[in-house]
Amino acid sequence: MPYDRPPLSKKVLTATALTKDVDPSLEADFAALDVDFRPGTEAVSLDAAGRAVVTADGPVPYDALMIATGASPIRLPGPGRQRFLRTYDDALALRETLKPGARLAIVGAGWIGAELATAAAAAGCEVTVAEAAKTPLAAVFGPEFGPAFASWYAEAGVTLRAGVGVSSVEDGGLLLDSGERVDADVVVTAVGVRPVTGWLAGSGLELDPERGGAVAVDEGLRGSLPGVYAAGDCASFPSGLFGARLRVEHWDVALHAPEVAAANILGGSQAYDPVPYFWSEQFGRMVQYVGHHGPGDRLVWRGDPGEPKWSACWVTPGSTEGAGVLAALLTVGKPKDMVQSRRLIGSRATVDAGRLSDPAVPVKEAALTSNLGV
Secondary structure (H helix, E strand, C coil): CCCCCCHHHHCCCCCCCCCHHHHHCCHHHHHHHCCCCCCCCEEEEECCCEEEECCCHHHEECCCCCECCCEEEECCCCCCCCEECHHHHHHHHHHHHCCCCCCEEEECHHHHHHHHHHHHHHCCCCHHHHHHHCCCHHHHHHHHHHHHHHHHHCCCCCCEECCCEEEEEEEEEECCCCCCCCECEEEEEEEEEEEECCCHCCCCCCEHHHHEEEEEECCEEECCCCCECCCCCEEEECCCCCCEEECCHHHHHHHHHHHHHHHHCCCCCCCCCCCCEEEEEEEEEEEEEECCCCCCEEEECCCCCCCCCCEEEEEEECCCCEEEEEEEEECCCCCCHHHHHHHHHHHCCCCEEHHHCCCCCCCCCEECCCCCCC
């Protein structure tokens, strides 16, 4: 059933009383919209020639098809039980295990791993996080942020085992590549997801192998076959803002991409070219990231990452010394930086890197272009 997913890792695990924020009982909503809702009906294949989705219960014909199958978590090898934090039921089951003294092993120090570690540590669990990279979120932000991120785990009393992979999930814990064992009552795997597109094999619909086999759509979220659209975790789209094809797994995409797809299904000509945005609540901090940066972008610090509040920016170098286009920003506890950066990034504004590096200067005042409305 559809529901608002972010509260699963940010609220359900820690709230003293569950709310309706993630209530999956939405049959009445579908009925009010006159939607033929068929829970439990799985798509088996796509009959493109017959314009029908093939299910175990028979074909479902379409004039337009919206593919929003999302993604499924990556499983690790091994005979032991591994849990995930992906669904409402996952969150409820994990909530019951977060008891004082319980030993929890988390594989992956990414967004979900950090948020789960935060909740578990607050509940009095003995938490160990195993991360193959040398620092948390290294693949996303680079090693420069390692000392700051790692210190958050230490402050919360969470054991971080970075720079070592997991060989196997065993009964009662993890077997690391080093041969060491991490004993645990509960193991949660949080090492990423893959688009749920296997059912599209052989359909002729173009998939994107570089992004996990996501459905490759154009700027209007149209697939390569007539009448087929896709959005969310299962789709990759071309970004004119950043000159790259993106697959973004964030809540913001799930909120806004369907609006564009729906408009185009109804005959519109809208383009989807967002400034990606993501937030995480971990270890008593609000972490926000906006934009998209690449390996050639210059990192510009706005403050000391050892302090409670700071930001970091990525600037695409320009033809003028010390200036460039603002591509992305990561901020800890400074929401104004995020709001102003989002507008500058969306306008491809040129900024003065020197002024941008001064945390006393508002981000918008580092812009060298005008009429940005910030």
